[in-house]
Each structure stands twice: as structure tokens, then as C-alpha cells.
Amino acid sequence: MVIADDRIAPTPTKGGSNVSRIRFDKSIVGLVPFFLFLGYFLLYPIAAIVSASLHDNRHHLTLSLYHNLFFGNYRDAFIGSFKLAFYSMLVAGIAGAIICWAVVKTNGVVRTITSSAAGVLANTGGVPLAFMFIAAFGQEGLITKLLLKVFHWDLYAGSFDLYNFWGILLVYCFFQIPLMVIIFTPALENLKIEWVEANESLGGTKFQYFRHVLIPVLLPSFFSACLLLFASAFSAFATAAAMSNGTIPLVPLLIGNLVNGNVIPSEANQGDALAMGMVIVSLVVIAGYLLLLRLTRKR
Amino acid sequence: MKRQFTWFDRAIIAVTAFFFLAPLIAAAEYSARGYGNKGHTLSNYVWIVHEQGFWPALLTSMRISILTVVLVMVLMVPTVVYIQLGGRKYRRLVEILCLLPIVIPVVSLAIGAQVAMPKFMQSTSYELCCFYVVVAMPYVYRTLDIGLQSVALTTLVEASQSLGASWTNTLTLVIIPAIRSSTMGALFITFALSLGEYTLAILLHFHTFPTWATNVSQENLYGSIAISVTTLGGAWILLILIAFAPRLKALFESKKERAI
Numbered sequence: 001m002v003i004a005d006d007r008i009a010p011t012p013t014k015g016g017s018n019v020s021r022i023r024f025d026k027s028i029v030g031l032v033p034f035f036l037f038l039g040y041f042l043l044y045p046i047a048a049i050v051s052a053s054l055h056d057n058r059h060h061l062t063l064s065l066y067h068n069l070f071f072g073n074y075r076d077a078f079i080g081s082f083k084l085a086f087y088s089m090l091v092a093g094i095a096g097a098i099i100c101w102a103v104v105k106t107n108g109v110v111r112t113i114t115s116s117a118a119g120v121l122a123n124t125g126g127v128p129l130a131f132m133f134i135a136a137f138g139q140e141g142l143i144t145k146l147l148l149k150v151f152h153w154d155l156y157a158g159s160f161d162l163y164n165f166w167g168i169l170l171v172y173c174f175f176q177i178p179l180m181v182i183i184f185t186p187a188l189e190n191l192k193i194e195w196v197e198a199n200e201s202l203g204g205t206k207f208q209y210f211r212h213v214l215i216p217v218l219l220p221s222f223f224s225a226c227l228l229l230f231a232s233a234f235s236a237f238a239t240a241a242a243m244s245n246g247t248i249p250l251v252p253l254l255i256g257n258l259v260n261g262n263v264i265p266s267e268a269n270q271g272d273a274l275a276m277g278m279v280i281v282s283l284v285v286i287a288g289y290l291l292l293l294r295l296t297r298k299r
Numbered sequence: 300m301k302r303q304f305t306w307f308d309r310a311i312i313a314v315t316a317f318f319f320l321a322p323l324i325a326a327a328e329y330s331a332r333g334y335g336n337k338g339h340t341l342s343n344y345v346w347i348v349h350e351q352g353f354w355p356a357l358l359t360s361m362r363i364s365i366l367t368v369v370l371v372m373v374l375m376v377p378t379v380v381y382i383q384l385g386g387r388k389y390r391r392l393v394e395i396l397c398l399l400p401i402v403i404p405v406v407s408l409a410i411g412a413q414v415a416m417p418k419f420m421q422s423t424s425y426e427l428c429c430f431y432v433v434v435a436m437p438y439v440y441r442t443l444d445i446g447l448q449s450v451a452l453t454t455l456v457e458a459s460q461s462l463g464a465s466w467t468n469t470l471t472l473v474i475i476p477a478i479r480s481s482t483m484g485a486l487f488i489t490f491a492l493s494l495g496e497y498t499l500a501i502l503l504h505f506h507t508f509p510t511w512a513t514n515v516s517q518e519n520l521y522g523s524i525a526i527s528v529t530t531l532g533g534a535w536i537l538l539i540l541i542a543f544a545p546r547l548k549a550l551f552e553s554k555k556e557r558a559i
Binding site: 038048113126136276 | 309311324328375398404406412495497502509513526527531542
């Protein structure tokens, strides 16, 4: 660790900084371990797939692997992932925002229990969540049987199946909604009680408060939270892999199949192009998120 | 801000609680079913411990998690302190770099690791630690940064150094104790994340606890549901305990004072 090394000679500080009395090297040297680590374990692997995705199996420079992404099952997978991410963003975004509305009013024990539950579900999700749902909503599941017995509602009568698109969407909601609660709560906590009072003293109705105060204030942070939800669902792998055995066309599952050796030699680098496709989609989404965040901060 | 708690809010909380608790309860019931759906036993929970590969998988995951926590702390605490003290002009750059692991899908990172890492790295499970550090980095940076902003870091460092402490001593004896709660928070996030991580482990062909749990689901579905209930419930209870720990401690101490 360079910064813990007191043999570094202090460099003269320019411009009379208030930390000038501390013996401290102001050059970038203290950040070298951080940069080296991220460089080797994050930027280098990404650079490697950029390079691999631009070469065909005879090591010629080509864009054909990216061209392939627009056809056949690669195209279906991107559409599938996009659809899943979009629907789960809509459901989780709206449901999560409504839940946040109630959660910010709680305090003490209820608050601790909800926030810790949200933390567990949003982060450890994945595989355990998948099995939990098989137990609850599967053909033999407790909730499936309960719905049939009490409400005479056969969950499996329609197009629902835990292993098809709608089933996966249901499971995704169980980590997307908690994620929304975590991201969106700070925005609601920043609302000021004075605004309600101001609205009342000016003779505004509840609807006017909602229309002219809440919506304009919250909309940017709502949209940016939704974009994060989209990115999270788009790149989720564990839940889909544990549940669908690759029956639903999703990009992460396709990549997983390619990694596990089900590859035709002519498609050797196709996985890299798919991975880059995901990176590009995520970059676009996160760029939108940053833009919206900047707009919110300006207010 | 404090607003009034209406029946509408109560209804939302009740529906949400039902929506999220029902599957967990259903899974708990399912996992405790006996053979042929007769009666309830804990045999599936006993089965977990006796199943082949359970202990090796758990130990591997534990070892990787502990090493990840150590690595992330050794790397990130000095970095964040450095940025707060003297490297403020690099703050923006570091923040952007710390956003990258969130932006880049873990699946893509796994592919990159396969292409880029040398053979000697790919043959040991320590490769996973390094990538878990990368994945946990955004959360650790955020948590430590918030913690450090709430203490008078410059004053602490000046005081420590005027008493003749070296940088190592200042870091371990002054700064880390001053931000203990956020250090613990960062530590817990990293530990939980690396214990439950599935994507990198399976794509890089390592055998950790989550990949083991998925593998055995093919022979005993009840058992793997029992594993899920234990994982989710255990993590939740642990988090609640950590959140209540300061209050419990205060309660304990006030009782002790009253006793005196």
C-alpha cells in the first residue's frame, strides 16, 4: 500500500491548501493500487472481449459477429431480454413507488424489518428465490393449491407457467420491487412537509398537490430509478438460469450456453459479441440514468 | 418528513407483506413435508448437512468470502481516505470507475475473464475473489465515502501525526475505528455478496455453495427448497440483528446501569 508508506517525500502543495500541514503526496501515486486492480480485473477483460468480438475465427478483423446479433435466435434473445426487462421495470417501478409511499411513513421496528427484507431480496435473490417460487407457485405449490381450493382459480388454466415468460416475470418482480424500494425511498424522504402546508394554505386540493407538486418533483427520480431497474433485469442471470433451463430466449442464458461449450467452431467468438451487445445496451441505459440524475440535481 | 399514517398506507403495507411473505411461508411448508406428502419433518434440513459436497462447497464459499472481504478492505479503505485527504481532484474519475461494475453485466465480465486471465489464475478459486472485489467495489466505495464524510478526517490525521503516529498506525488505530459502522456495513455487503454469488462462479466453472445448491436440486427438490429457505431466512434474520444491535446494546447497558 503506497499511501501507508511514510517514506514518500512530501511534495510542495500549490495554492495554499488547508491540508498542507499533513505530510502527504498529492500526486496520483496513492491511487495506483486501485487503478491497477480495476485496470487488470475490469478494463482488461472488457478490452479482451472487445478485441475478440471484432475478429472472426480466422483472426480477420470483421463486424460480422455484430451483424449476426440482428438475426435468428440472437435477435430473439435480445428481444426476449428487452421485453422481460421492460415489463419488470413497469410493474416493479409502479408497485415499488406505491410501496415506498407507505414505507417512508413507517419508523422503528417496521422500518427496520422492511428495509432489511428489501436488502436481502434485492441482493441475495437469484437461486434461492427460484426454488422458493417452485415451492409456492409450481404445479404442486402451496399457493397454487390454495387458489384452486379456496377461490376455484386454476393458475395453470391460462397461459401461465412458472417456467415461461410470465412465470419468470413474476419471479423477477420479487427482486425488482425491493430494489425499487431501496432506490426510490431517498427521493420520497426528501419531500418537505412545508409543501403540503403551503398547498393547503393556498387553498389547493389533494389532487392539485399531487398534480402540481408531487409529480414534477418526483418524476425525474422515478424515471432514473426505472432505468436502473431495467439495467438490473436486463443483465440478471442467476434466476433465469436456475428456473428456465434455457427454454426462454434471453441473452445472458445464451451466453451461458456458449460458455458451457455448446459452440460450433465457426461461432467461437460469438459469445464475445453477445457480451459486448449487453454492455452496449447497459451503457446506453446508464447514460440515460446519469443524464436524468443531473437534471434532478439542478433543481 | 413525518406524515400521517392513513388506512391506505396500512393497506399497502399489509398487501406487500402478504405478497412477499406468502411464498416464503409456502416454501417453508413445502420443505418440511415428509415422504409422500405425509406429515411434517425436518428430514430435508438434516439431509442438507449430510449430503455429499455440502461441507466442501460451504468451506470454499466461506474461504472465498473472507478473502474477498480482506482484499476489498485493504484496497478500498486507503483509496477512499486518500481521495478525501489529498486526491480530491481524482474524485470524479474514481466515482465513474466505481460505476462501471454496475454498468457492465456480470455475464460479460465472466466472458472477459475467460478470455483475458492467464491459465494459472483460472485454475485457482482465488480468481473469483478478485472479481468479487470488482463487483462489490461500487457498494463499498459508496458506504465508506458516506462514513468518512461524517468525520473530521483532516483533524484526526493531523492529531495522529503530531503525536508521531505512522501512516499505518493512523489508518488502523484512528481512521478505521472512527468509521467503524460504515466499515462494518461495507464488510457485510461484501461478505453476503460473495457468499451468494452464482453467475461468475458457474460461468468460470468453480464449485461454490450456490452452484452446489443448484446441482443437488436435480436429485432432491425438497432439499434445495430447504436450502433456499435457510439462505433467505438466515440472511434476513442476520440483517435485522445487525440493524438492532446498537439498540440491543443500549438496552443492555441501561439495564446494567439500573442494576448498579
